[in-house]
Every structure is written in structure tokens, then in C-alpha cells.
Amino acid sequence: MKNVTLRMAAIAALLLGFMVGCDSSAGSGAAGSKANAQVPQTDTVVAADTVPVVEEVVPLAGDPLLNSLARILAGLPLAETDTLYNVTQTEAWAKHAAELNRMWGNSTTTLNKVAAIRDKDFGDITARAQNVFYSFSGPDFPFMATFFPKANTYYMMGLEHAGTPITAKEFNAKTYDKYEKALLDLLRRSYFITSYMSSDLNNSEIDGTVPIFMVLMARMGYEIISIDYKTLDKEGNWVASEKPTSSVCIRFFRPEENEEKTLYYLCTNLLDKEFDPKVQAMIDKIDTDSTVSFVKSCSYCLHYGSFSQIREDILKLSFAIVQDDTGITYKTLTDRGWTTILYGTYTHPIDLFSSSVYQKALDNAYATRKDIRPLGFRFGYNYKGSSLIVALRPEE
Secondary structure (H helix, E strand, O other): OHHHHHHHHHHHHHHHHHHHHHHHHOOOOHHHHHHHHHOOOOOOOOOHHHOOOOOOOOOOOOOHHHHHHHHHHOOOOOOOOOOOHHHHHOHHHHHHHHHHHHHHHHHHHHHHHHHHHHHHHOHHHHHHOOEEEEOOOOOOHHHHHHHOOOOOEEEEEEOOOOOOOOOOOOOOHHHHHHHHHHHHHHHHHOOOOHHHHHHHOOOOOOOOHHHHHHHHHHHOOOEEEEEEEEEEOOOOOEEEOOOOOOEEEEEEEOOOOOOOEEEEEEEOOOOHHHOOHHHHHHHHOOOOOOEEEEEOOOOOHHHOHHHHHHHHHHHHHOOEEEEOOOOOOHHHHHHOOOEEEEEEOOOOOOOOOOHHHOOHHHHHHHHHOOOOEOOOOOOOOOOOOOEEEEEEOOOO
């Protein structure tokens, strides 16, 4: 087909040259004829290899069953032609949809404010960030995806098991209640509570993070292409597994963008004494010039010496870090020469955490710096006043 196209283009060029010659010979009588006699006409043929070949854009396709199941639990309607349409016609589902709409409405207000700050101030970061590294994440997909929508690959990890995708089982009020309960803290407080997740993501209805990822992706307008179990080899490479593992790979996209994205979720303990060498090998393979790290509501783990390995990994891996006050301490960042941009306010850590995680240096920075920027939304534990810290790696 390509050769036929090229031959037709060459013939068209020959005909065009011929017609141009005819037009130029139709001048005013003898003068036109004399000019044509003195200047021989030549045909200009476009070389075949210069004809541009436009590649057809093939639309990405989601998995119909996975996305229908995700939409059901997300409280979103299905097309009447969908094989599971009748599930959405029950009174129990209608109540679930109304509750999810209410819960999601609260979260949407916050995410819209996140997007506004991102578009106003984060242009250089989002354009450069092809990879997002989100340690201590659990299934907190919405904030990460809103801050960094242009990234290609997302690395997320937590203590919670990956679990299995939603299946086409019987849906009832009990099922819907479990999902509403599991999503409540994220959509109301902006973070998951670790102690609650041990039960919310480990029951007969929800067995890990994957079902929650599916619901959140559906609510954010993404479609899932596939969900595959993965494991890490000794060199830190992701390899396929035929049975459920602690790691999962989700491929997804937004239909209006048609750009495939990949999320890797890994169930792992990031304590120094528990740190898996395979995880370290995986981290060492991530490009340091196109990776931004995201930290939020991580129980102040990165303040402690027992998490020194992941802290050093983040500093080595990232060209930028976007975090709340539970991330790497302000003093550590400034001592290492990182440039910081501060948003919001800094308040004393909530009572749930030890006073040892209070940052005097950060408090002084908020009290004395004249370049503090407004935040306008809850980010992390403090509902009375949240801090957002953007740190940029020093130029080498």
C-alpha cells in the first residue's frame, strides 16, 4: 500500500509540472512562444522518499469488564447496552451512587484547588516529571495524579497488600457500605488512616489496594487497560507473575488524551532493617533527571533514623520533592542545599504524633520568610492549617 501511495504521489507531481508548463506557454502570442523556446520547460518530480507518511493514531481501549465493575463501585452509571447495566438499576446501588457523589463532591473541591496551584506554579515541574515516586502512599491516587497528570509512570508503595481486582459477584448494600467506609477518610480528610486500612482493605469485600485504585481511577475519568501481577527480580526488574503477588501493574489512560500510563504498586516495608534489596535495585534504575517525589501524611516516618535508607533514596532520586511537613525535614533539605518554596502555614503536629516531630527550623521559616504563598486547601493531617513544601534539587 505504501509503494502504491508513493507512485501516485510521483504521478501527481508529474501532472502538476505538465499543467504549469501549459499555463506558462499560454502567454501573449509570439512573445510567449519565443520565451518558451529560449527557456526549455523541465518537469520537477518530488522524490518519493520525501513524501511524508502520516501514522494513524490508534485509540487506546480499556478492558470493558474491569471498567464496568469499577464504575459500579464508584457509583457511576453504565450504558444500557452494558451487560451489567441491571446492577445499577437497584435501590441499593442508587443509594450508593448518591453517597459517592456527595463524598466525591467534597474531594473535587480540593482537587480543583490543587490543579489551580499546579497550573499556576508547577509548570516546569509537571513538564519535566515523567516519573512520580510516592513512598508511604497506600492507594492515595487522586492527589498524586492531580499534581502530576502528565507523568508516564507512577511508583507507589505501602504496607497494604495489592489484593485482587473487583470481580463480577453479587452486589448488595453490604458491598457498597464497605467501599464507602474505605474511601471516607481520603475523601473527607484528604488522607487514609493506616490503622483503619488494616481492616478496611482486608475483608470479604475488599482485599487490598487494587479495588480502591479501580474506583478512584473511574471517578477521575480514567479507563483501565489491564491489571497484571508483577514481582521484582534481584536486578530490580519488573517481571510477570501468574498468581497474585505483593506487586501489581495497572495500565490506564484518559480517553480524551489517549496516552497510556503505568502505575506500579508495591507492598513493602520501608524500615531500614526490613528494606528489600530488590526494591533498592528497582529504585536505582529510575531516572533521576525526570523523577519527582511526592510525600503526604506518612506518619512522619522520614523524620526518624530508622527510615534513613528511603530518605536518602528520595534525595538521590528526585529533581524535585513535593510534600507536607511529614516528609523530609526542612533542616535536612536546606542543609543539603535544596531550594524551598513554602505554601500555607505551619502548625504543631496533631496530638496523635510525638512532639519530637515538631520542626523548629520550619516554624522559623514560616515566621520570618516574606515569600510564603497561600495554599487554600487541606493537605495532610492539620485541618486548621496545612503546609505544602516544594523542594528543588541544587544544581550540580
